[in-house]
Amino acid sequence: MGIAAGIIALMKRSVFLACGLLIACAAPSTQSVGSTPLKPYETITPSLTPEGPQGLVFSNETPLPSPTPFTYTVKEGDTLSGIAETYSISLDDLQAANPAISPASMPIGTVLLIPSLPSNPVGESTPTPAPLLVREIGCRPDALGGLWCYILLENDTSLVLENVSSRFTLVNPNAEVYASEIGWLLLDILPVGAALPVMVYFPSETPVDLSPQVQILSAIPLSPDDDRYLAASLQNILVEVDWSGRSAQVSGQVTLPDGTEEARSVWVAAVAYDAWGRMVGARRWESQAGLQPGVSLPFMFLVSSLAGDIDHVELAVEAPR
Secondary structure, three states: OOOOOOEEEEOOOOOOOOOOOOOOOOOEOOOOOOOOOOOOOOOEOOOOOOOHHHOOOOEOOOOOOOOOOEEEEOOOOOOHHHHHHHOOOOHHHHHHHOOOOEOOEOOOOOEEEEOOOOOOOOOOOOOOOOOOEEEEEEEEEOOOOOEEEEEEEEOOOOOOEEEEEEEEEEEOOOOEEEEEEEEEEOOOEEOOOOEEEEEEEEOOOOOOOOEEEEEEEEEEEOOOOOOOEOOOEEEEEEEEEOOOOOEEEEEEEEEOOOOOOOEOOEEEEEEEEOOOOOEEEEEEEEEOOOEOOOOEEEEEEEEEOOOOOOOEEEEEEEOEO
């Protein structure tokens, strides 16, 4: 199996490159690298320090893979089936958790128990997620009044993981649900030894007294003979950190070894960290132009931080056949 496992740690002073699993340290440089036209993507910049009234405090503590059951207060227009659909659970599971509640008579203000481990609504088997190392969870408000929440996951297993997803739930001090969203990893795969975030965005203004709960929903190990992802590598990596420390321009090239098949697309994920190793931003660059073996695909994009100075950036690459 040819799995892209390129990870680059871009520091400010030295450079180290290797194929497969890559760690590189690059001094800030003004050297330019040719690039294909970029498709813009919004940079995710969750907070890594307590923000008091400006935002939610994030936690470095490892959360449980599944949160404890939480409650939902019925509002005008709610139906039991609609609530079940909102939280991706079956109506039977919701009714079983609330046997005293009648779907035909559910007054506003009724408190429902939302089960934390729902069964699959269509009866399909759901594999248990592979174990993952949780490095951080947190949330950060943006300038538009929305909220980015994330969980930074590290693959400390011996197999590449695919389809990594998590459910984020914001609850108030009374354990009542404010909002819930499902997010996916920045790439389709999480290479061995790599760390990438799952992120979601809550678009409306969010009260400051909410706490995030995170449940890892899926993380599927790839078979060693699965060859859907090619052995792409990252070369000639450069990083230029802005004088303010709040943004970094990353550039380089993606290559495929001779004798492999053509990649139909290429994704490069960047995760920015501060000097204490805490995540301060993330972004994904995409190319749908394809990539032939033996040919270099240049990339260049900006990753920003709203949570402190950028010290280094880690990259991971994905090139499906």
